[in-house]
Amino acid sequence: MRPISPLMTKDLIAQHNLTDDEYKKIVEILGREPNITELGMFSVMWSEHCSYKSSRVHLKKLPTTGPRVVQGPGENAGAVDIGDGLCAVFKMESHNHPSFIEPYQGAATGVGGILRDIFTMGARPIALLDALRFGGLDHAKNRHLVKGVVSGIAGYGNCMGVPTVGGEIVFNDIYSQNPLVNVFCLGIAHKDKIFLGTAAGVGNPVIYFGSKTGRDGIHGATMASDSFDDQSEQKRPTVQVGDPFTEKLLLEACLELMAGDLLVGIQDMGAAGLTSSSCEMASRAGNGIDLDLTDVPRREPGMTPYELMLSESQERMLMVAQAGKEEECIRICKKWDLDVAVVGRVTGDGILRVKDQGQVVAEIPAKSLADDGPRYERPYSPPGYQDMLTNLNYDALPDVKDASAALLSLLESPTIASKRWVYEQYDHMVRTNTMVRPGSDAAVVRIKGTNKALAMTVDCNSRYCLLHPYEGARLAVAEAARNLVCSGAEPIGLTDCLNFGNPERPEVMWQFVLAIEGMKDACEYFKIPIVSGNVSFYNETNGLSIYPTPMLGMVGLIESADKTMTQWFKQNGDVILLLGKTKEDLGGSEYLKVHHHREQGSPPLLSVEAEKMLHDFMLKVIHDGSVQSAHDCSDGGLSIALAECCISAPDTRRGAVIKLGLDTLRLDALLFGESQSRVILSVKPGMVDRVLNSAWDSGIPATKIGAVGGDRFVIDVEEGQWSEGCHIDLPVDQLYDRWAFSIERTLNGT
Amino acid sequence: MLKIGVVIFPGSNCDHDCQHIFKNVLGQYVEMIWHKETLLAGLDAIVLPGGFSYGDYLRTGAIARFSPVMGAVKGFAKKGGLVLGICNGFQILLEAGLLPGAMLRNKSLHFICKDVSMKVENAATSFTSAYESGQVLKIPIAHADGNYYTDPVTLASMQANAQIVLRYCTPEGKVTPDANPNGSLDNIAGIINAEGNVLGMMPHPERCAEAVLGNDDGKQIFLSMLESLKGNKKQLKMIPA
DSSP states (O other), X not given: OOOOOOOOXXXXXXXXXXXXXXXXXHHHHHTSOOOHHHHHHHHHHTSHHHHOTTTHHHHTTSOOOOTTEEEOBTBSSEEEEEETTEXXXXXXXXXXXXXXXXXXXXXXXXXXXXXXXXXXXXXXXXXXXXXXXXXXXXXXXXXXXXXXXXXXXXXXXXXHTOOEEEEEEEEOGGGTTSOEEEEEEEEEEETTOOOOOOOOSTTOEEEEEESOBOSTTTTHHHHTTSOXXXXXXXXXXXXXOOOHHHHHHXXXXXXXXXXXSOEEEEEEOOTTHHHHHHHHHHHHHTOEEEEEGGGOOBSXXXXXXXXXXXXXXXXXXXXXXXXXXXXXXXXXXXXTXXXXXXXXXXXXXXXXXXXXXXXXXXXXXXXXXXXXXXXXXXXXXXXTTHHHHHOOOGGGSOOOSOHHHHHHHHHHSTTTSOOHHHXXXXXXXXXXXXXXXXXXXXXXXXXXXXXXXXXXXXXXXXXXXXXXXXXXXXXXHHHHHHHHHHTTOEEEEEEEEEEOSXXXXXXXXXXXXXXXXXXXXXXXXXXOOXXXXXXXXXXXETTEEOOOEEEEEEEEEESSGGGOOOSSOOSTTOEEXXXXXXXXXXXXXXXXXXXXXXXOSOOOOOOHHHHHHHHHHHHHHHHTTOOSEEXXXXXXXXXXXXXXXXXXXXXXXXXXXXXXXXXXSOHHHHHHOOOSSOEEEXXXXXXXXXXXXXXXXXXXXXXXXEEEOSSEEEEEEOOOSSOOOEEEEEEHHHHHHHHHSHHHHHHHTO | OOEEEEEEOTXXXXXXXXXXXXXXXXXXXXXXXXXXXXXXXXXXXXXXXXXXXXXXXXXXXXXXXXXXXXXXXHXXXXXXXXXXXXXXXXXXXXXXXXXXXXXXOOTTSSOEEEEEEEEESOOOSTTTTTSOTXXXXXXXXXXXXXXXXXXXXXXXXXXXXXXXXXXXXXXXXXXXXXXXXXXXXXXXXXEEOTTSOEEEESSOGGGGSBGGGTBOTTHHHHHHHHHHHTTOOOOOXXXXX
């Protein structure tokens, strides 16, 4: 062993975020003290980010199988069968911490990382979606973060030629010190040509290709596994710098390599770089790897083995080729102007042995790094304030007085307002597959060479999750599925990105455990498998955790692309129907937050039975051509959903005249409450009876509430038991103006 | 069947889209041309597709113009071959001197991806003959550097020669500053060379050439090229340079 290694001190171990017990375990595994390189390798692989040490015992509960599942969790991404010999390969990942420290590069490399996860599997990426969380736009710092993150996503995705077809953004001050950047990517692969990260075949060459290795991003995974404080900006050097041009070359080179019969396994160098890719590939195959750092392409001289093994420089890959195919692999990489070098061989002894200049600098059982990290069953209990959050005395809240004003201010609140300013900066059409662009319930892309299309959505109402983590997670699954069925798609798979605070706090762990239970129950009921995912803990700054945010990315299949549905009204004279029941569901609503500055109450109740009946019905009426538009009711409730039906079409705006009854409801609950399992349909007049009868036969409450037409948005609410009702009558153009340009005006200060 | 060459520069990302239109939508033979090729034989037309050649890390198109293939493209154009440059392809044509002028950053300094309205100002070219003169198209743009600029003398000469083939306009066809998405001089969306065989345009006709995507306004750009190549072109009224 190389002798020059600092002595292991308590400080050094603590700097590597390892506990005393974890260090003892390392000594036990090695049968000796580690050297500094080995300590670094253990520290990144056993970080929360790489090892899932706090989450793994709970993640095991999630349903991951189903008739369509080709690849479940554990690989670079999950894959589901979509017929025609094809698979949809998808995953979602977070890049929260880097994006707070350096928004442009943090977000850009988040896009880069998820793209590599997809094309590493042999899939060509065809769609990106982003789920973002920021603090309120009234703070300059948050405006800076929004602009930086959006430019970073645009800068990387646009250059790669992968369209960013959708996503969602929520603004809440809880994310001011810890924004969330979750990126979803989907690719298409041939079912029999899926590549895995495995180092099979003793003697096979291990080949490095892509960018050179630099000193950037060292300890990125460890940084991502720590909480933040006021000094966090000093961690900027741990953020990587993205180079989308090289990634584009890497993508094309990978797909060309995979088209030939050359590769045994392949994995990208993401978090923990060369260390994770080599030990994970070796461990999956039950093998070892002899790695020689001497030939690793590097950006600067004098890099130590520690730095080389821990660097998180972007746009790098490790492949295990078939012995004898090295030259062909090298030729293809050079064609695409990439650095390439044979850096090792697969061995049968299970050891990841790292050499530099002829000396062994690290020698660790690959499995101990990749799979034998610590597992924690961390204690969990509800926070003391939970009851205070859920108990809300509605009698003390005055009902809405000026419904028109309330509607307009909700429409322009940034969470509900149009995200046009954002998605116009993303190329959402490249690859010429985008059938439904950003701005409907789900994005839809056609699959060339088939009659099919895929719908995709990302969803999570984290306020619901704060108020009731179990219900919130179930509601997220239900809403994502509802967005898909409203687009005409049958949900076929799910990926998750679980953003939580510090798992060492029992109340955070409680949120996590309950959210997992909720996801599990809902996914099992709806029979939607979870095929990939990511956990992001330690989303807290100065002790303040974010709301629990189990972000979901759901994929749906449309067997016949011409059955694709959108949310906006299509034709004057069409009749508007409301499916589902409106209840007194103000708890956790956007309305309560905007108008009463309260994030309190119980989130709406979900009946999975009613929800599933609604899904089946929606698919039936969309596929038999009975409906003209379908829109899910979510944030902002019925009145906002109706307004969106009028103003969200890409080129035409339409008016509507609506009549509603109150009965025993409060007016604000009727207009802005967020009862679940509701959908707004528009149908041709001749179809009304058929659709209504069919709904009733299916056990779904359905009412005729108005008609499309004119240039005004009119809602008449008749007097009820507790309220005198209201009359909203606004020009559609005014609704549009408040909704479409709100974010742009705020960001530009106009 | 005609043989259309689509050039792949490192960083091209609309190459497959252009291939798809000519091959799968229009049933022609498409040859994908690697940028290091120097001999182009038997091609009927060449397309320089959109994308981020060399990452656009320098001025857009400034490195791609040195690609070995560009010598052959110039030779092809000189002999009267049809060359269509879309988006980054247009930027490369400008840098290569096959078309006059240069691209600046968009006025907003943002990348912009959206549908715009565009008017066919000259329907008597090999790229626009399937349209009516004055026809307004809905067509997507997707670029950060589409703010066309040239000197006043060149502009006047292009105007006089009807070389400004495509202009941004309102949906009603009015060429106004408000209808200009990127600050482009004279609302220029696309120009042709004086000889009438090299067209550069910032909007993406390949993204709106199939009904399944909700818009096929751009399809006639490609149909015009095919008709022209088959010799069925309507009487073209290009003013000779």
